[in-house]
Amino acid sequence: MDGLVSNSALIAGVAAGAGAHTVVLSGVAGLLAGAFSMALGEFTSVTTANEQIESEVRVERRSFTLHPHAERVELVATLMDMGMTEATARKATEEIHHDEDRAVNFHLVQELGVNPQEKPSPVVAAISSFLMFAVAALVPLLPYLLGSESLWVGLVCSAVGLLVAGAVAARFTKGSMWFGAGRQMAFGAVAIAATYLVGNLVEAVL
Secondary structure, three states: OOOHHHHHHHHHHOOOOHHHHHHHHHHHHHHHHHHHHHHHHHHHHHHHHHHHHHHHHHHHHHHHHHHHHHHHHHHHHHHOOOEEEEEHHHHHHHHOOHHHHHHHHHHHHHHHOOOHHHHHHHHHHHHHHHHHHHHHHHHOOOHHHHHOOOOHHHHHHHHHHHHHHHHHHHHOOOOOHHHHHHHHHHHHHHHHHHHHHHHHHHHHHH
């Protein structure tokens, strides 16, 4: 979605004051810059989140070393809150605490909702973000790459892409597909119109 809107707007702005060759160069540059930016941002975000989980694991392990009895009492209380009897909770706690790794993971899941064994891959997240942005950003650029020099053909492709993206997003959120498609189209149209207007103004001034 980001790639579709941003590159459509970029292409419209450049096309307002430049030829097809410049539009293609700008569109490809915008696609690559945006895709790499999204990939690096996602890589950093996921890496930071994973490092925070690792930090929580270290804190929990330290707590196990310094306050083992308190950790057992805490887990017994947690299990009783989940509906176990005190006897069952104590027995389960002893079983869980036989394995420190399992106990640490269990405490983290129950207390923080974090499972250290299910950390996402920063590389996979980065590649996914790169590809999603690049594919979306390619939509308004395709007509130019196929030989067309008309901005309107690119805008039609963008409009179709925006409508489909909005409808699909609404489908996943159980909302109205027509409303989702129309809203996405309206937001995209505002961005494209604004950059086209600025492109015209810059061309007039220069």
